[in-house]
Amino acid sequence: MLNPISVAFKKAKQENRPALLTYTVAGDSSKKQSLRILKSISKNADILELGVPHNTPVADGSQIQTSSYRAIKNGIKVNDIFKIVKDFKKFDKNKPVILMGYYNMIFQYGENKFLNKCNLSGVNGLIVVDLPWPENKNFAKKCKKKSIYFIQLLSPTTTKIRLKKIIKDSHPMNYFISMLSTTGGKLKVSPKDILKNYTKIKKIDPKKEIVIGFGITEKTIGKLKSADGLVVGSAICKEISKSLKHRQNPVTNVSKLVKKLKNKIL
Amino acid sequence: MKLKRGIPVIDQGNKLGFWGGKFGGNFVPETLKKPIEDLEVLFNKLKKDKKFIRERDKHFKNWIGVPTRFIKLENLTEHVGGAQIWSKVVSDANGGAHKIYNATVHCLLAKRTGKKTICGDTGAGYAGKMLSMAAKKFGLKCKIFMGAKDIARQQPNVKAMKKNGAEVVPVYSGSQTLVDAVSECMRFWVANCDTTAMCVGSTVGPAVFVRICGWSTSQISRELKVQLIDEFGSIPKKLKLYNCVGGGSSSFGFWNEFMDYDKKQCEFIGVEAGGPAKSKKHAAPLTYGSKIGILHGAAQYVNQNSDGQIEETESISAGLDYPGISPLHCFLKDTKRARYTAASDEQALEAYKLVTRFEKLRPSLEPSHAFAVAISESKKLSKDTIVVVNSCGDAYKDRGILEKRLGKKYVKSN
Numbered sequence: 037m038l039n040p041i042s043v044a045f046k047k048a049k050q051e052n053r054p055a056l057l058t059y060t061v062a063g064d065s066s067k068k069q070s071l072r073i074l075k076s077i078s079k080n081a082d083i084l085e086l087g088v089p090h091n092t093p094v095a096d097g098s099q100i101q102t103s104s105y106r107a108i109k110n111g112i113k114v115n116d117i118f119k120i121v122k123d124f125k126k127f128d129k130n131k132p133v134i135l136m137g138y139y140n141m142i143f144q145y146g147e148n149k150f151l152n153k154c155n156l157s158g159v160n161g162l163i164v165v166d167l168p169w170p171e172n173k174n175f176a177k178k179c180k181k182k183s184i185y186f187i188q189l190l191s192p193t194t195t196k197i198r199l200k201k202i203i204k205d206s207h208p209m210n211y212f213i214s215m216l217s218t219t220g221g222k223l224k225v226s227p228k229d230i231l232k233n234y235t236k237i238k239k240i241d242p243k244k245e246i247v248i249g250f251g252i253t254e255k256t257i258g259k260l261k262s263a264d265g266l267v268v269g270s271a272i273c274k275e276i277s278k279s280l281k282h283r284q285n286p287v288t289n290v291s292k293l294v295k296k297l298k299n300k301i302l
Numbered sequence: 303m304k305l306k307r308g309i310p311v312i313d314q315g316n317k318l319g320f321w322g323g324k325f326g327g328n329f330v331p332e333t334l335k336k337p338i339e340d341l342e343v344l345f346n347k348l349k350k351d352k353k354f355i356r357e358r359d360k361h362f363k364n365w366i367g368v369p370t371r372f373i374k375l376e377n378l379t380e381h382v383g384g385a386q387i388w389s390k391v392v393s394d395a396n397g398g399a400h401k402i403y404n405a406t407v408h409c410l411l412a413k414r415t416g417k418k419t420i421c422g423d424t425g426a427g428y429a430g431k432m433l434s435m436a437a438k439k440f441g442l443k444c445k446i447f448m449g450a451k452d453i454a455r456q457q458p459n460v461k462a463m464k465k466n467g468a469e470v471v472p473v474y475s476g477s478q479t480l481v482d483a484v485s486e487c488m489r490f491w492v493a494n495c496d497t498t499a500m501c502v503g504s505t506v507g508p509a510v511f512v513r514i515c516g517w518s519t520s521q522i523s524r525e526l527k528v529q530l531i532d533e534f535g536s537i538p539k540k541l542k543l544y545n546c547v548g549g550g551s552s553s554f555g556f557w558n559e560f561m562d563y564d565k566k567q568c569e570f571i572g573v574e575a576g577g578p579a580k581s582k583k584h585a586a587p588l589t590y591g592s593k594i595g596i597l598h599g600a601a602q603y604v605n606q607n608s609d610g611q612i613e614e615t616e617s618i619s620a621g622l623d624y625p626g627i628s629p630l631h632c633f634l635k636d637t638k639r640a641r642y643t644a645a646s647d648e649q650a651l652e653a654y655k656l657v658t659r660f661e662k663l664r665p666s667l668e669p670s671h672a673f674a675v676a677i678s679e680s681k682k683l684s685k686d687t688i689v690v691v692n693s694c695g696d697a698y699k700d701r702g703i704l705e706k707r708l709g710k711k712y713v714k715s716n
Contacts, residue, residue, distance in 0.1 A: 091476055091611045092597060094488040095331040101475055113609050139329055140596040144610035166329040166596070171318060193336040193495065216333060217493045 040132035041160050041185055042208055044082040045245045045264060053301050054261050056080065057247055058294055059136065059269030061087040061103040062120055063112025064276055065286060070107070073276075074124045076291040078131050080298040084124075085163070085267065088117055088137030095165050097220035099270035102277055114145055118157040125158035134161035134187065147175060151182045161185035163211060169202045180207065187211050190237055190246075192225075200240055209245045211267070212237055214252070220270025223251040227259035234263055254293070258300040268297055305637040307562045311554075311630060312513040319509030320601070322636060326629035328508045329596045334488075337495040342510045344411060349517060358410060362521060365439065366402050370394040370522075372529035372690075377660035378677070385542070385683035387676065388690045389663060390526050392552065397432045398696040399666070400552040403518040405432035405501060409440040411514070412499035419443040421494070422501040423487040425452055425480030425548070426621030426668065427459025428695060429503030434468035444468035445498075447487040451478040452620045458699045477614040480548075480624045484598050504549025505628035508599040512629055519555025522692065527559045530688075539567060540687040544676040545694070546668045547572040547642065548585065548621050550628030552694035557640065565639060571679075572631060573672045575615075575622035576644035583616035586644040587627050588635050597626040603635075618647035618703060619667035621695065645674040651707055653677055654697070658712065666695035667703065 048055040058081040063070050074084055089104035089112060096104065121133050135154070142150045142164065154162070162184060167175060169188060176186035185207040190199060192215060203210065212234055215225045223230075230248060238246055248260055249267030260266055275293050279286035303322040306314055315321045319328050328338060348354040362368045371391040379387045392400045405422070412420050420442045424430030430446035437444035446463055450472045453460055463470050471490075476482040484502070491500040502511035505519075530537055543560065545553035553572050560568045574586030584590060587603040595604040597612060605613040605625040617623040634640040645653070650667055653674035657663055665673060669692060676691045683689065697704065705713045 092481060092485045094485055094598065095333075095492055096489070105475070108611060138596070140606070140610040140612075142610075143596060144593075144606070144608065165331055166599070168328070168330060168332045168335055171328065189332040191331075191333040191335075193333050195336060198335070213333060216496055218489045221493060 039160055039183060039185055039208070040130055041083060041134070043130070044132050048082055048265070054263050055082040055247070055265035056298055056301060057083040057085055057265050057267040058272055059085040059087060059267060060272055061089050061100065061107050062117040063089060063107030063110055064103040064273070065106055065280055066110050067112060067116050067120060069286060071120050071123055072287045073290050074120070075127050076287050077294040078128045080294045083132045083134060083265070085134045085136050085269070086117065086121065088114065088135055088141050090138040090141055093138060095218055097218040097270060099220040099273040099277070103273040114141060118153045121159055122157040129158070132160040133158060134163060135159050136163040137165065139164050139167040147178060151178055151184065154184055155182050159184060161187050161209065163187045163189065165189070169205065173205065176205065176207070185209050189213060192216060192233060199237060203240050203244060206244060209247065212246050212248050214248050214250045217250055219250055221251050223256050227256060230260065231262060254296055254300065257297055261301045266301065303633070303636050305561070305639050311558065311561055311633070312516040315509055321629050321633040324594065325602055325632040326509045326512060326600045328599060329601070330508050330599045331492055333492050334495060334508070338508050338510055340415070341411070344414060345510060345514055348411070348414070358407065361406055362403070366396045366406065367394065368521060369525040369529065372526060372533070375661050375663070378657060381660055382677055382680050384685070385680040385687035385689045386685065387680055388688060389693045390522065390556065390690055391663065392522055392692055392694045393665070393696040397428070397435050398698060399428040399432065400519055400522060400555060400694045401428040401432040401503065402436070403521050403555070404503070404515045404551060405429065405436040407514060407518040408433070408499065408501035409436040409442055412442055413440055415499060417497060417499040419445065419498040420501055421445040421447070421487055421490055421498055423447050423480065423483040423503050425449070425483065425503070425623055426619065426666070426695070427452065427456040427463070427699060428621065430468070430470070431459045431462045433501055434463040434466035437468065438466045445471060445490070447471050447473055447483045447490065449473050449477070449479040449483045452480065452483070455703060456620055456699050458701060479615070479620065481612060488598060504551040505554050505630050506549045506598055506600060506626060512600065515551050516554045516558065516630055519551050520558040522552070522555040523557060523559035526556070526690070537563065537568065538688040540684070541568045542571060542687060542689045543568065543692070544571045544573060544672045544689065545692045546622060546672040547574050547627065547631060548624050548668065550631045552692055554628065554630050556692040561639070570634070570640035571675065572640055572642040573675045574642060574644040575617035575619055575671055576646040577616040578618070579646045579648050581616050583614060584644065585615040585617045585623050585625065587625065588631065588642040589644040600629050602626045602629050602632050618650060619671065621668040622671065643675055645671040649674040654704070655708065655712065663693060664697040665693040666697045667700050668695050669693045
């Protein structure tokens with residue numbers, strides 16, 4: 037059976053648009069709200085990334101940090117995250133879900149046990165921010181055995197030789213970091229330049245799906261729509277924080293935002 | 303797991319940067335892979351380059367003012383009535399602490415790369431103060447990340463950093479201490495690694511930073527070895543080296559040159575921060591058996607919960623208030639080359655009182671932890687045992703805390 041992640045890319049291509057990937061932090065603002073948000077955005081998002089909150093994140097900007105600390109404060113545990121995914125899959129079993137987080141969380145849970153739980157709850161892919169290639173070779177192999185995509189990150193600082201090696205070892209989906217930044221930074225490179233880098237990477241192996249992330253908002257997403265997929269994270273986390281501040285319902289606000297994002301790439 | 307003889311410990315990691323196959327490594331975002339690799343290539347080349355070593359030594363001598371004193375604490379020895387208690391007064395170094403060695407080397411490296419800005423983290427404020435001094439000397443712009451809680455409790459060092467022209471960035475996330483400062487500094491580097499060099503303030507972080515820091519602070523033991531031979535004619539038969547351990551930079555540097563001696567002759571004792579006596583929180587992962595985890599790019603023993611969230615620490619000493627510990631010390635612990643124990647806040651304060659009562663020496667709260675254990679163990683040791691405590695920082699920065707905890711006389715009299 038084809039991994040639902042690949043199915044989602046196929047579907048987006050048929051509709052002549054990039055796949056829309058959303059990122060929310062598991063347990064933000066609470067376990068229940070987090071599930072409600074996933075359910076409400078699933079009709080407009082093609083792939084759902086769910087952040088595993090960690091309290092010493094070395095690559096996240098202030099928006100995702102705020103969401104993560106909020107989720108941890110509200111008591112989210114790794115097992116709750118699997119539960120959220122499982123419950124979501126009961127609602128929409130074909131929607132791909134990717135967990136994104138830091139390696140210590142997996143390491144403490146135990147790699148094998150973590151992957152088994154991924155299978156049981158319906159996780160389709162993993163992004164581990166601080167487990168770069170070649171350190172991730174073994175773990176990526178384990179993921180493959182479990183039919184889970186291990187998604188490699190590629191950065192503007194990744195050298196050409198390294199790009200080739202990483203892509204050769206990679207699974208069908210990779211993630212290109214648009215610029216030198218933590219998540220949620222202001223887009224300091226023009227969309228044109230980002231796409232130029234993207235095209236170079238895409239040429240190495242055109243069969244691999246490459247999504248672009250970091251710094252993508254409602255304003256910039258339209259200009260990047262020639263990519264295979266686009267990830268919006270911090271803008272969504274910011275919307276949750278804003279909603280809570282104004283005592284509004286984050287579920288409806290996030291849902292509206294994702295709909296708007298989708299409209300920009302049609 | 304085995305410690306090899308004849309090879310510097312900093313070079314005993316494997317290809318991926320793991321000591322003993324499991325401590326250290328490079329758990330970093332992809333963006334940092336290239337800058338870290340570049341720094342590795344540069345450092346590996348320069349540490350063998352005679353011209354670079356001469357340049358380092360010139361600055362160490364003329365600017366830092368090495369060697370620092372090695373003195374006998376006669377009155378304290380007499381009062382304790384056991385082993386001979388000596389001190390390596392590393393706080394003599396320019397700026398008042400050992401952090402100057404690492405800061406200087408990082409600035410020299412940054413100059414070679416042509417980067418115009420250097421960023422760094424700080425807990426007690428010494429790493430930040432020294433980096434700001436070195437950056438100023440070598441014409442680099444400097445940005446220091448410091449937890450908001452530490453900014454409040456280590457004001458003298460904050461003032462010094464600002465005076466040197468550094469930008470001090472307060473970090474409000476998490477526990478607002480060193481752990482958050484290091485995270486924020488790494489995040490800043492992720493976003494600015496094309497124009498900015500990073501200095502990690504201790505023997506922590508991705509493997510190359512552990513190595514650079516250990517290489518830099520080893521100046522301490524190079525001097526001590528010469529001073530011991532000058533004083534005793536040879537390395538004493540019973541030598542015990544006490545040092546506080548937070549991230550582990552001063553202790554590693556204090557021990558490095560003695561690594562190949564048998565531990566029966568030359569024992570290393572690392573003293574972690576046990577925190578307040580009544581609190582369950584501490585900053586002593588080695589003493590209290592914390593599990594291996596990943597923090598700031600390296601695998602190490604680290605205080606964490608069962609899920610892998612890093613736990614908050616508590617210590618009177620900002621410089622030791624860190625949930626993790628250098629991979630080098632994890633390696634020295636598991637190979638049983640060094641022994642680790644902890645002193646509480648209260649024990650450190652008592653030791654500070656005792657040392658300042660008997661000697662013209664004013665150790666900061668960090669080395670006061672080492673003095674606490676050294677004094678208590680010295681009582682039971684023979685007179686021919688040479689106990690050396692690294693007094694790696696000066697208490698000037700702790701004025702506020704000392705006044706609050708011990709009263710004005712302990713601040714004024716010094």
